[in-house]
Amino acid sequence: MLDVYPLLTITIFLITIFIMIWNPWKINETIPTAIGASLFLLLGIVPLTSILEIFNIVSGASVTILSTIVMSIVLESVGFFRWVAFNLVNRAKGSGVKLFVYVNLLCYLMTMFFNNDGSVLITTPILIKTVNLLNLKPHQKIPFLLSGATIATASSAPIAISNIANLIALKIVGLDINGYVAMMFIPSMIGILVIATLLFLYFKKDIPKRLPNIELDMTNYDNPHSLPHPLSGRPGQIHVDWGMFKICLGVIVIVRGSYFLLTPFGIPIEWIAIIGALVLIGIRWYRNRAGIMDVIKKTPWHILLFAFSMYILVYGLQNIGLTSYLVGFLEGIVQSSRLHAVFIMGGLLTLLSNVFNNLPSVMIGTLTLTKMNLDPHTLQIAYLANILGSDIGSLLTPIGTLATLLWMFILKENHILMSWKKYIKVTIVVIPIGLFISLISLYFWTNWLF
Numbered sequence: 001m002l003d004v005y006p007l008l009t010i011t012i013f014l015i016t017i018f019i020m021i022w023n024p025w026k027i028n029e030t031i032p033t034a035i036g037a038s039l040f041l042l043l044g045i046v047p048l049t050s051i052l053e054i055f056n057i058v059s060g061a062s063v064t065i066l067s068t069i070v071m072s073i074v075l076e077s078v079g080f081f082r083w084v085a086f087n088l089v090n091r092a093k094g095s096g097v098k099l100f101v102y103v104n105l106l107c108y109l110m111t112m113f114f115n116n117d118g119s120v121l122i123t124t125p126i127l128i129k130t131v132n133l134l135n136l137k138p139h140q141k142i143p144f145l146l147s148g149a150t151i152a153t154a155s156s157a158p159i160a161i162s163n164i165a166n167l168i169a170l171k172i173v174g175l176d177i178n179g180y181v182a183m184m185f186i187p188s189m190i191g192i193l194v195i196a197t198l199l200f201l202y203f204k205k206d207i208p209k210r211l212p213n214i215e216l217d218m219t220n221y222d223n224p225h226s227l228p229h230p231l232s233g234r235p236g237q238i239h240v241d242w243g244m245f246k247i248c249l250g251v252i253v254i255v256r257g258s259y260f261l262l263t264p265f266g267i268p269i270e271w272i273a274i275i276g277a278l279v280l281i282g283i284r285w286y287r288n289r290a291g292i293m294d295v296i297k298k299t300p301w302h303i304l305l306f307a308f309s310m311y312i313l314v315y316g317l318q319n320i321g322l323t324s325y326l327v328g329f330l331e332g333i334v335q336s337s338r339l340h341a342v343f344i345m346g347g348l349l350t351l352l353s354n355v356f357n358n359l360p361s362v363m364i365g366t367l368t369l370t371k372m373n374l375d376p377h378t379l380q381i382a383y384l385a386n387i388l389g390s391d392i393g394s395l396l397t398p399i400g401t402l403a404t405l406l407w408m409f410i411l412k413e414n415h416i417l418m419s420w421k422k423y424i425k426v427t428i429v430v431i432p433i434g435l436f437i438s439l440i441s442l443y444f445w446t447n448w449l450f
Helices: 006-022 030-042 048-077 080-092 096-113 116-133 138-154 164-172 177-203 242-265 269-288 293-298 302-319 322-336 338-356 358-370 376-391 402-413 420-449
Strands: 217-220 237-240
Touching: 006 030, 006 302, 030 302, 048 080, 048 116, 048 164, 048 242, 048 269, 048 293, 048 302, 080 096, 080 116, 080 237, 080 242, 096 116, 096 138, 096 177, 096 242, 116 138, 116 402, 138 177, 138 402, 138 420, 164 177, 164 302, 164 358, 164 376, 177 242, 177 376, 177 420, 242 269, 302 322, 302 358, 322 338, 322 358, 322 376, 338 358, 338 376, 338 420, 358 376, 376 420
Parallel strands: 217 237
Antiparallel strands: none
């Protein structure tokens, strides 16, 4: 049966990815992936007996990401992001360079505390409010907006829990999150710092030297539902429920720390995330009698179906021999040395991500690696190179990551022009250098560890 369907399988996959990326009908990306996955199941390209296995692979990562987004929704409800938008300007003290540094630091920390897609969804509106508050010219807005989105997405590489693709693939190669961080944090951070520096040098002439000073008038609000719009009231005024704000940050720090402290004892990461989200919702209800309707409405519950459907599509490609072809073509080179493994897999994932999007690409790359008969250390290092390609190399074009596509959509909704040409003009200079330095750092760092 599988011999009859290769062309049909590839056609369904390509149409699904095309609709998901280009979205001509403005539909949720889950719809085309769910339809494509359903066709794979109906046609027998992926047997129904594989459904439970696939669900077990993707469910933990999806639930973890959903729980993290729930925590960000609770933080938003107490005025945190409104406060950040004004405080960014106030902390810069009139310096455009300082604001650039703070913007990149904010986007990095948001990804560390939440995840890459959530970070882009949270920080992009904040940055748009910030640059609009300063009345910057169009060309002066781009350095802050593009750099922020790039750093937010690249920052999903240092720790596995910041990206759903990282979490799903992690399980396949036998790494836990502590092992991932030990091998990946330093190399990826070097790459991120290089990218941030290159972005600054590229945009230096467009970053305004002086900014208007805006003082904060921070008012405490006990009821999060009474918080006004962030730009309402007199200029510089912002309302925050400071008591709940401090509790939220404390709980989030404890939850993030628990990922690393408790998972070595066999406690699933998704359980920790769910408990953290429920604790925040419970505390908010106890303090402010705030219900959960805002959480229910704003949480993207479709993520679980999206990840499940995407993995079915990748399984279908594997079943018609794509991974076997890649194994036959690359196995000898990858096995020959760890340096080859790092650069071949990092380059392959960069290419696939910028053609197909990074989520299916990292799954294809990881499944390919598991069939190459690599020793455990080489397998894990090559997998980490996959991640660098899918998290950093994918930033070369807007279709490389869902986060970048979301970012461009938000800009368009706010009447900020960002063409493919303008985007690639920046990334073609910055990303290849950042990726190369990340990959070579991974090679030397893991050689030192092992």
